[in-house]
Amino acid sequence: MPLLLLLPLLLLAMLVLWLLSLPLVLWQRYRAGRARRRAVPWVIALNAWTLLVSALVFAGSAWLSGFWIDAALRHAVAGLAIGVLLGMLGLALTRFETTAQGLFYTPNRWLVLALTLVVAGRLGFGVYRLQQAWTAGAHADWLAQQGSVLAVGGLLLGHYLAYAWGLRRRVRGR
Numbered sequence: 171m172p173l174l175l176l177l178p179l180l181l182l183a184m185l186v187l188w189l190l191s192l193p194l195v196l197w198q199r200y201r202a203g204r205a206r207r208r209a210v211p212w213v214i215a216l217n218a219w220t221l222l223v224s225a226l227v228f229a230g231s232a233w234l235s236g237f238w239i240d241a242a243l244r245h246a247v248a249g250l251a252i253g254v255l256l257g258m259l260g261l262a263l264t265r266f267e268t269t270a271q272g273l274f275y276t277p278n279r280w281l282v283l284a285l286t287l288v289v290a291g292r293l294g295f296g297v298y299r300l301q302q303a304w305t306a307g308a309h310a311d312w313l314a315q316q317g318s319v320l321a322v323g324g325l326l327l328g329h330y331l332a333y334a335w336g337l338r339r340r341v342r343g344r
Contacts, residue, residue: 239317246321
């Protein structure tokens, strides 16, 4: 019985730890996203195919989510389409270097920063909307209005999908 009483305290501690570590996690994501990388052909190909499967699963999940979330598939597809355009832009802005060790690439730091800020903004907006729904007592309404989560997810997935396939094409064309 005493362990059951500690459960809410443990959940609260986990939430506070998550909130405190979130800025560090976002900063690390930005730093890793703008780092110079070696283009390893088999890794790039595996990443491209895995992202394609992920996009198909994402679209199917968005279609199923349409039962609970208004216009879920439309938000997801719009996010994917905009993300693909951003991925092509990102590939055009990427700096490529050919050295004796192989091909290296460095993604554009401004685009990486913009995508990181989109994620941070969506997390902040989600916390704000959750707080609004909690105080108003409209929990069912809150879920129906979460299409922007799918739009941001589609944006990120579409960006990485187009970037990976463009990178694969560039590496194979060398």
